[in-house]
Amino acid sequence: MTDNQFAKAFFYMVALLAALTVVLVGIGILMASDVDTRMEAEKQQHRDRIIAERIAPAGMLAVGEQALAEDAEAAPPPTVQMAEAGEVSGEAVYNVSCVACHGPGIAGAPALGKPEAWTERISRGMEALVENAINGYQGTAGFMPAKGGNPSLSDAQVRAAVEYMVENSR
Ligand code: HEC
Structure with missing residues (x-):
């Protein structure tokens, strides 16, 4: 080569x-x-x-006699029972669907019983708060899911829960 x-x-x-x-x-x-x-x-x-x-909702809220009957068969998820359809206990709704975030005040949720977290919100009026709780909204503090993530709640039940929260956070 x-x-x-x-x-x-x-x-x-x-x-x-x-x-x-x-x-x-x-x-x-x-x-x-x-x-x-x-x-x-x-x-x-x-x-x-x-x-x-x-x-995920912390539990489901059932209303009326049918709900009571259904609930007797299937125990979970935890259910708030009400004797009459239309009867609304803000406290009961709060304890099932709202306390998970608003109890400890996690992820930006205004905590129950903490006036400093509520003063500005309350000043916007009850209607504005109820509307945001029903439809859900993205605020500057965090994300509030519609009806607290529990679509089985009626508007009246959400309103009662908001009234309960506001009453106890002034
Ligand atoms: C997954 C967590 C979560 C759950 C469950 C939840 N919230 Fe909220 N909520 C939030 C957060 C976060 C905010 C604050 C959002 C912001 O202002 O940035 C908020 C704000 C609010 C406000 C203030 C609205 C405003 O205009 O300032 C109301 C009233 C309210 N929630 C009601 C409820 C009710 C009633 C329930 C139960 C049916 C509920 N929330 C369940 C997270 C939650």
């Missing part, structure tokens, strides 16, 4: 290895991005599940 032949063979070998490197790096990048998207999807699922658990 002359020097010239050797140089040629050497050059082709280097060129071949360089091409192989490019191909392998390309495959590597493709595989890595696939793993990334799968991991991202899994993380998102995990986050969704945690959020769902955190905003």
